[in-house]
Amino acid sequence: MKEILEKVNEFFASEQFIHTPEELYAPIEYTLRLGGKRIRPFLLLAANQMFGGTTEQVRDAAIGIEVFHNFTLLHDDLMDKSPIRRGQPTVYRKWDENTAILSGDTMFALAWRYFLAQPHPRLREILSCFNQTAIEVCEGQQYDMNFEKQSQVPLDDYMMMIRLKTAVLLAGALKIGALYANAPQADTDHLYQFGIHLGLAFQLQDDLLDSFGNTAEFGKQTGQDIRDNKKTYLILQALQLAPDNCRQELTHLFSSTPADSDEKVARVLQIYNTLGIRQEVEKAISLQFDQALLHLNAIKTEEKNKAPLRELMESLSDRKK
Amino acid sequence: MKEILEKVNEFFASEQFIHTPEELYAPIEYTLRLGGKRIRPFLLLAANQMFGGTTEQVRDAAIGIEVFHNFTLLHDDLMDKSPIRRGQPTVYRKWDENTAILSGDTMFALAWRYFLAQPHPRLREILSCFNQTAIEVCEGQQYDMNFEKQSQVPLDDYMMMIRLKTAVLLAGALKIGALYANAPQADTDHLYQFGIHLGLAFQLQDDLLDSFGNTAEFGKQTGQDIRDNKKTYLILQALQLAPDNCRQELTHLFSSTPADSDEKVARVLQIYNTLGIRQEVEKAISLQFDQALLHLNAIKTEEKNKAPLRELMESLSDRKK
Numbered sequence: 177m178k179e180i181l182e183k184v185n186e187f188f189a190s191e192q193f194i195h196t197p198e199e200l201y202a203p204i205e206y207t208l209r210l211g212g213k214r215i216r217p218f219l220l221l222a223a224n225q226m227f228g229g230t231t232e233q234v235r236d237a238a239i240g241i242e243v244f245h246n247f248t249l250l251h252d253d254l255m256d257k258s259p260i261r262r263g264q265p266t267v268y269r270k271w272d273e274n275t276a277i278l279s280g281d282t283m284f285a286l287a288w289r290y291f292l293a294q295p296h297p298r299l300r301e302i303l304s305c306f307n308q309t310a311i312e313v314c315e316g317q318q319y320d321m322n323f324e325k326q327s328q329v330p331l332d333d334y335m336m337m338i339r340l341k342t343a344v345l346l347a348g349a350l351k352i353g354a355l356y357a358n359a360p361q362a363d364t365d366h367l368y369q370f371g372i373h374l375g376l377a378f379q380l381q382d383d384l385l386d387s388f389g390n391t392a393e394f395g396k397q398t399g400q401d402i403r404d405n406k407k408t409y410l411i412l413q414a415l416q417l418a419p420d421n422c423r424q425e426l427t428h429l430f431s432s433t434p435a436d437s438d439e440k441v442a443r444v445l446q447i448y449n450t451l452g453i454r455q456e457v458e459k460a461i462s463l464q465f466d467q468a469l470l471h472l473n474a475i476k477t478e479e480k481n482k483a484p485l486r487e488l489m490e491s492l493s494d495r496k497k
Numbered sequence: 498m499k500e501i502l503e504k505v506n507e508f509f510a511s512e513q514f515i516h517t518p519e520e521l522y523a524p525i526e527y528t529l530r531l532g533g534k535r536i537r538p539f540l541l542l543a544a545n546q547m548f549g550g551t552t553e554q555v556r557d558a559a560i561g562i563e564v565f566h567n568f569t570l571l572h573d574d575l576m577d578k579s580p581i582r583r584g585q586p587t588v589y590r591k592w593d594e595n596t597a598i599l600s601g602d603t604m605f606a607l608a609w610r611y612f613l614a615q616p617h618p619r620l621r622e623i624l625s626c627f628n629q630t631a632i633e634v635c636e637g638q639q640y641d642m643n644f645e646k647q648s649q650v651p652l653d654d655y656m657m658m659i660r661l662k663t664a665v666l667l668a669g670a671l672k673i674g675a676l677y678a679n680a681p682q683a684d685t686d687h688l689y690q691f692g693i694h695l696g697l698a699f700q701l702q703d704d705l706l707d708s709f710g711n712t713a714e715f716g717k718q719t720g721q722d723i724r725d726n727k728k729t730y731l732i733l734q735a736l737q738l739a740p741d742n743c744r745q746e747l748t749h750l751f752s753s754t755p756a757d758s759d760e761k762v763a764r765v766l767q768i769y770n771t772l773g774i775r776q777e778v779e780k781a782i783s784l785q786f787d788q789a790l791l792h793l794n795a796i797k798t799e800e801k802n803k804a805p806l807r808e809l810m811e812s813l814s815d816r817k818k
Contacts, residue, residue, distance in 0.1 A: 281572060
């Protein structure tokens with residue numbers, strides 16, 4: 177896993193993102209230099225290596241998938257009016273809204289340039305997978321915005337939303353990496369499903385850690401989603417399990433923004449504990465990891481080729497932030 | 498020309514743009530149903546027919562290039578805060594800014610879906626041409642926004658900007674149409690250059706008609722660019738030709754927004770007339786049409802195959818709105 181991540185970091189270190197006009201490309205360079213876990217290019221390379229692909233073959237695609245991901249973050253931050261990303265001001269705050277719109281559009285086009293840089297016998301299949309993913313990510317963001325305005329959101333709808341907004345891009349990265357190495361369809365399908373379940377587990381973990389993460393250890397305030405009245409798996413599950421009077425209180429709490437938000441967070445967590453929400457979410461996460469594992473096991477390749485993805489799964493299932 | 502435009506209109510009439518979630522796709526359908534001249538799909542089809550291509554082969558690409566064009570209009574209208582497009586409210590006004598951002602992003606992805614719908618031996622070349630065009634259109638929009646903040650803009654810079662923002666997409670549409678019909682490179686190059694000069698002529702005409710169009714005949718107010726202090730070929734040319742005191746007056750006029758803008762327009766037009774700006778711009782337009790014609794003439798195909806593009810050029814050079 178370390179080896180692959182080092183390669184990914186080399187790709188980015190050796191790539192030039194500044195072009196003319198600078199007003200357009202400086203925010204792109206800024207965004208791509210902020211770092212991040214680079215999990216999507218990692219998945220693309222790991223899947224490629226699994227079927228004997230060469231790193232050079234997927235260098236551009238690996239950069240392309242990360243450029244696309246960062247484009248979605250850039251526009252999402254603008255739409256959500258998020259001031260901070262990776263500890264730094266977001267593009268629309270550091271520059272302005274128009275810069276965020278146009279630099280984002282350009283990043284989407286640049287992602288395509290990377291995908292088009294290398295010829296490949298299955299290029300149309302690869303590009304169609306990338307494009308289908310891109311469309312679904314947009315649909316996921318729309319559902320997310322819709323849900324903020326809806327009074328009730330069924331858990332199934334929430335799972336569909338995070339599948340589109342988060343999971344399909346992890347799944348797409350894996351499938352694309354495997355397609356470059358000309359993997360058989362049964363295996364690219366398993367990899368895709370592995371990515372879907374991994375992505376769902378990852379997002380549910382994010383939801384859980386926001387309310388139950390160890391704040392002292394990571395210096396992050398617990399309960400930001402609660403303060404923001406954000407619809408997550410936790411509150412949607414709680415609303416399903418709560419008896420009438422408790423559900424009414426939760427609904428009331430999640431439509432208020434009191435000056436003392438600590439008190440609100442404490443009360444919501446108290447209700448979560450009464451309802452056993454933490455255990456419910458942990459169960460849901462385990463379920464997704466189990467499903468992911470089934471698909472990883474079903475892939476027909478030597479066990480040693482699966483090591484990086486197994487290692488990733490283990491590090492994710494242990495993560496505390 | 499009429500025959501090709503009818504085909505283009507058939508394509509759009511028979512295409513379904515509404516999908517789920519409706520909040521995402523309704524603005525896309527709205528934008529694409531507003532109409533427009535459909536000049537880019539026309540060019541794509543005309544270039545394809547010129548080299549014996551079949552209409553069915555380029556149906557999807559023709560839709561794709563128009564979807565892309567409308568995506569750029571959607572985001573440009575948001576960035577420029579334009580309230581009206583084709584006589585109707587723009588998407589960000591009819592819905593909101595976030596809808597305009599995300600529906601626009603989705604349109605860009607949908608354009609790719611159309612381009613990927615059909616296999617083609619030269620697909621990578623076709624897609625690379627489309628993508629290079631997309632990147633340049635973004636760069637053109639950035640230069641346009643930069644110029645609004647610059648006190649001085651050389652005419653050459655202005656020509657570069659309109660080449661990127663407007664001309665390359667017309668050129669790209671032509672080249673893509675020809676690539677689908679497997680035209681030789683010398684001819685696709687000539688078609689591309691034909692499109693560049695046609696696009697430059699078209700934009701300079703827009704600039705000219707805004708100040709010197711026949712208002713009574715077309716019900717449009719003359720001088721909107723002057724009222725908006727917009728940098729166009731006319732004012733940039735005037736600033737170059739004007740003697741010192743006159744240049745100072747123009748600079749002053751173009752940094753003011755008086756309550757009585759009619760008086761301002763009248764004074765600017767008076768200066769334009771003194772300097773012979775109308776004749777200068779007409780000369781520049783003729784020059785571009787002449788260059789376009791040279792490239793059209795140089796294409797090695799039967800004369801009858803060039804008829805639709807000649808007809809287009811004639812209708813454009815006569816246009817009054």
